[in-house]
Amino acid sequence: MKAGERIRVRAAFGLLGAVPAFLAGWLGYLQVAQAGQLEREGRAPLRLVAETADQQAWRTEAVPCPRGTIVDRNGSVLAVDCQTYDVRAVLAVPAREGRSVQSMRAWIGDVATDFARAMVADPDLADRAESFQQHREAFRRLFGDAFRTDDLPADGPVPDGHPRVADVRIAGEIDVLSVVEALREIGARRSSVSMHFLRTFRRVHPDRDATYGLVGHVATDWTVVPGTNERRLATRGVCGLETWAALAPAEPESRPFLKDGRGQPYFVGPLHAQPVANVLHSTIDLELQREAVRQLTTQAEAGAREGSVTVPKWGALVLVEMATGDLLAAASWHRDARHPANAAFTPTQSLYEPGSIVKPLVFAYALEAGRLDWSHEFDCAPGSADYRERIGSLGSRVVRDDHHCSVLTPHGILVNSSNIGASYVGLQLEREQWHDYMQFYGFGAPLGLRLPNESRGGPNAQSFDPSIPLRSFRRNSAISFSFGYEMQVTAMQMARAYLRLFRGAGADLRVCRGLEIGGEWHAAPPAGGPGPKFRPDVVELVREAMVDVVSADPHATGFHMHGRMLKETGIDLHGVVAGKTGTAASRIGIPGRGKVEVRNASFVGVFPAEAPRWLAVCVLQKDDSARFYGGSYAAPPAVRLLLQCENLERRRQRHKEPQHDANGQVRVVQGSPGDSGWGR
């Protein structure tokens, strides 16, 4: 090698060697001379550590957590959040297409066509061609507004400063895989379109028509995050079980990812923790709930289509498991509701005067209090010596029966539903005992189910006013209370009252069996607590009378229903279903109509009659003068529902279908939405 060549080679290698020396020097300057951070104007110094370098490219996406799932007592889903996407796109007009107005318009039209084609990629879509046209027009308008195409001249170059980039919301609640893939494909194919898929949720209520009032529904509104001025969309329960705080979604989870030089994301890791929705295990039995809704609707609308029968104003049907107080079904029906979501949930919100349905409750209380001799015979004929002595002596109050009754024992009074006989019994109780009666059965007390907007009802405000003379109380309130007047209840309160008749004052209704929070099971405590109970012989005597109410005895108030069910199903209900009918006429105020005469038909039934396991209460209210009795109108749906309980239980045992175990925990039906994977 010549000397000149050697010099050139040395110089070249020397320059190459200077590169690492420069880098090493620069590194030393940054890490040592700059003391590990870079000063930045208007911002905090940038720390020169490895994480800082990573963070230059790292991003995080917030993944919202779903609202809690509601399941029935056998694990069937009643409400669940389903994952959907809110899709946005950043559209940047390519340089070539952005040169002239014509090419820009053509490009916008092409992109609109692409998006419209993606939106109709659902293979199950029925009217694809029409839907495609609608979507294309909508996207053309949307993109036209975003790029202000109306401001563009008809021809020529695109004016300087005219927007060439637009961020538009393509669609919300996208959950069909083929549509998602088609939209993603647009982003992959067109470098000028950058797609963003934001995870959101859609609340789904399977069997919606059967669960409007009880499960409830949700609304999504803008809310301010507490402690900040940040506003964000939040979904909250509006009514029913959906209002429970346990269903509120947890804080969003975050997932890191990296962005490459083209802004494309790539994988760093999965979510720190997969969002797990809480699960509320309700006491509802979905199949019985469906049956309750069907029975109530059928009865309420029976004959109305032919115009021969007037429909009631509202109806309620409640089914309870007696051993636990679990609410199995609660159906609500309205004549004037425009939409079920706007209607009151009648089992807890609609008050009515119960009428004769309370007589077994009164008799059990009087018997327990030692104020009633079950073998005593009362002359229930109007104008009889008993009547004159017990009722006539109080003043001008007149008590009538629907049919003539003569000498009856308490058993007979209940079977015949004699108001005069019930008044004799009610007049045996002191004012304090009537007050205790209301408390024992929970009339006027909240149900404690945490269902919003519950009506409390109870006795009239002045009934227990100490300033009212005792004689006046006996003449008015005591007699009225005896056959269910001067007080208002809801169907659910009446169910609780009968539950207490059989199980004592500590018994309460329950609507939640337990919660799964973060996958961990928390069983709900048994409803109610300790409290006084009636003696077994008291309950037995009243139950026997209720058994005879549903019999072929023509004086029994359940006679018509007994005959009807015998004809319809071939079942002799005597000794199978025990119950009590009630019919009451009241005057209530209705907005826009003033005081209106209404009639309440109600029925409470327990089944099996010998050892009751299920309890049903049905109430229907009419606001006209049509003939309308508890025995013939309210009893059939309640009895059919009670019979269905046993049919369903037999079927489930025969087919070994999943049912709840002793502690109330069930697995969410496998593979179903909301499946938490518990127990696998």
Next chain:
Amino acid sequence: MRWMLAGLLFALAVALAIGTVAIRAGNAALRHDVERTYRDIQDRMGELERLGLERAETATPEYLAAAMWAQLRAEQQRRLERLQ
């Protein structure tokens, strides 16, 4: 010889640098694939939820009864047409 070694070392350094960049690029490409797969799985989980609900809706007694009646009516119509 010294220059030969220096040249080889330099070539090695360049090869290492290129190799490192290639591995990192391959790594990034794989991460892109993983990201796509991850999103595909997420999309399919949503689809599974949706289909599960749809199937559950079509398995209610009311729906099945309606479907059976529709099938029976169609069968009745078919037989009537065959008779005529």
